[in-house]
Every structure is written in structure tokens, then in C-alpha cells.
Amino acid sequence: MYNKLQYISQGNTIEEQLYNIHQALDAGCDWIQMRFKNQTEKNSFKLAEAVKLLCEEYLAAFIVNDNLHLAQQINADGVHLGLTDMKIDEARAILGTTKIIGGTANTFEDIQNHVKNSCDYIGLGPFRFTNTKEKLSPILGLSGYFEILQKLKKNKIEVPVYAIGGITLKDVSPLMETGIFGIAVSGIITESTEKKILIQQLNEKLYANVIV
Numbered sequence: 001m002y003n004k005l006q007y008i009s010q011g012n013t014i015e016e017q018l019y020n021i022h023q024a025l026d027a028g029c030d031w032i033q034m035r036f037k038n039q040t041e042k043n044s045f046k047l048a049e050a051v052k053l054l055c056e057e058y059l060a061a062f063i064v065n066d067n068l069h070l071a072q073q074i075n076a077d078g079v080h081l082g083l084t085d086m087k088i089d090e091a092r093a094i095l096g097t098t099k100i101i102g103g104t105a106n107t108f109e110d111i112q113n114h115v116k117n118s119c120d121y122i123g124l125g126p127f128r129f130t131n132t133k134e135k136l137s138p139i140l141g142l143s144g145y146f147e148i149l150q151k152l153k154k155n156k157i158e159v160p161v162y163a164i165g166g167i168t169l170k171d172v173s174p175l176m177e178t179g180i181f182g183i184a185v186s187g188i189i190t191e192s193t194e195k196k197i198l199i200q201q202l203n204e205k206l207y208a209n210v211i212v
């Protein structure tokens with residue numbers, strides 16, 4: 001089963017990205033999504049190659065944001081696709097069943113479609129406003145998650161749902177109570193000066209009700 005915490009990388013240069021990803025791995029993140037927007041093919045490839053090696057060293061899962069072909073080229077563990085990126089069924093046909101495909105959702109219907117197209121997990125959001133991403137979909141808030149997760153339950157749709165967008169430590173427990181599986185975060189980890197402690201605290205809340 002997937003880790004309940006996904007770190008989405010930040011940084012405007014290859015060096016900044018690598019620094020942030022290395023720090024997150026060192027602090028205990030086991031799942032990295034490389035998100036490096038508006039870059040040349042060469043730069044994205046260079047970063048992806050380096051991140052792949054780092055994630056192998058730390059035994060972390062590594063997925064690529066947006067770019068299925070890059071994920072394929074460097075044999076990443078998978079890809080995360082948004083509502084305006086390549087369609088999930090098309091990606092599945094290319095990647096096969098062994099790779100992770102995550103899909104963005106803002107509504108119950110988005111999730112229904114993704115599940116039909118054999119998406120492995122859902123990034124549902126945004127939870128609240130965030131500066132990390134431009135052109136946000138409508139904010140869901142806690143009540144939005146509650147409604148959508150209830151509908152999934154009622155319709156017996158089972159898929160790991162990750163909350164995303166402006167999430168802080170104090171949001172984790174109430175979000176988990178809505179029935180989500182985990183969280184995908186960027187800013188709180190990148191900006192934390194005590195990353196190990198933060199990740200430990202996030203994991204305590206994320207795994208609070210998991211029986212081992």
C-alpha cells in the first residue's frame with residue numbers, strides 16, 4: 001500500500017529542487033513527486049535522473065508530475081496527471097499496470113472517471129488557497145472533503161484519496177476524519193526548519209488509526 005505522505009518538490013533551478021528533495025528524503029519522506037514547471041526538456045531530464053538515483057538510495061517512491069514520457073524514460077515509479085494533462089486511460093495504456101498513476105480531482109465526478117480509467121490514487125483539492133500553484137480549482141474546505149468522501153462510500157468506490165493544497169499540521173487530523181487516505185504537501189515541508197520533527201508529527205497524525 002502507498003505511503004500516506006507525499007512530498008511535492010519545489011525549486012526554480014535544478015540545484016534548488018535537488019536540495020529540497022534531498023532534505024525531504026533525509027527528514028524521512030518516502031514518496032517524492034518531482035514537480036518542476038516550465039522547464040526545458042534537458043533540464044527536466046537532468047533533474048529527473050538525479051532524483052531517481054537519490055530516491056533509489058533512500059528507498060523512496062518517485063513519481064513525475066505531468067510528464068509521462070519523462071517518467072517512462074527514466075523508469076520512475078509513476079506519474080501524476082492533472083485534469084488538463086494526458087488522460088488517465090491513455091497513460092495506463094502506455095505505462096501498463098506496474099506503474100503508479102495518480103490523478104487530480106476537484107469533484108466526485110472527477111474521481112468516478114479516474115477510477116473507471118484505472119487510476120491508482122487521487123489527489124483531491126485544493127483544500128485551501130495556496131501560493132504553490134496558480135489557477136486553482138474551487139477550494140473544497142473540510143466540508144467539501146466530507147461530502148465527496150461520503151459519496152464515495154455510498155457508491156462503494158474505493159481508491160486512496162490524498163488531500164492537497166495549503167495543508168498544515170493542524171489540518172491533518174480533521175482531514176483524516178473525512179475518510180481521506182493521506183496528504184500531498186509541498187510548502188510546509190520545503191519551508192520547515194525542523195523537517196524531521198515535522199514529518200514525524202505528520203506521520204503520527206496520518207497513521208494514528210492504523211492497526212499494525
Ligand SMILES: Cc1ncc(COP(=O)(O)OP(=O)(O)O)c(N)n1
Pocket residue numbers: 006008033035065066080081082083084085102103104105122123124125133162164184
Ligand atoms: C497528489 C497531487 N494532487 C494534485 C496535483 C495537482 O496536479 P495538476 O492539477 O496537474 O497541477 P500541477 O501540479 O501540474 O500544477 C498534484 N500535482 N499532485
Ligand SMILES: Cc1ncsc1CCOP(=O)(O)O
Pocket residue numbers: 008125126129130131132133164165166167184185186187188
Ligand atoms: C500542486 C497542487 N495542486 C493543488 S494545490 C497544489 C500545491 C500544494 O502545495 P502546498 O502544500 O504548498 O499548498
Ligand SMILES: [Mg+2]
Pocket residue numbers: 065066080081082083085
Ligand atoms: Mg499537472
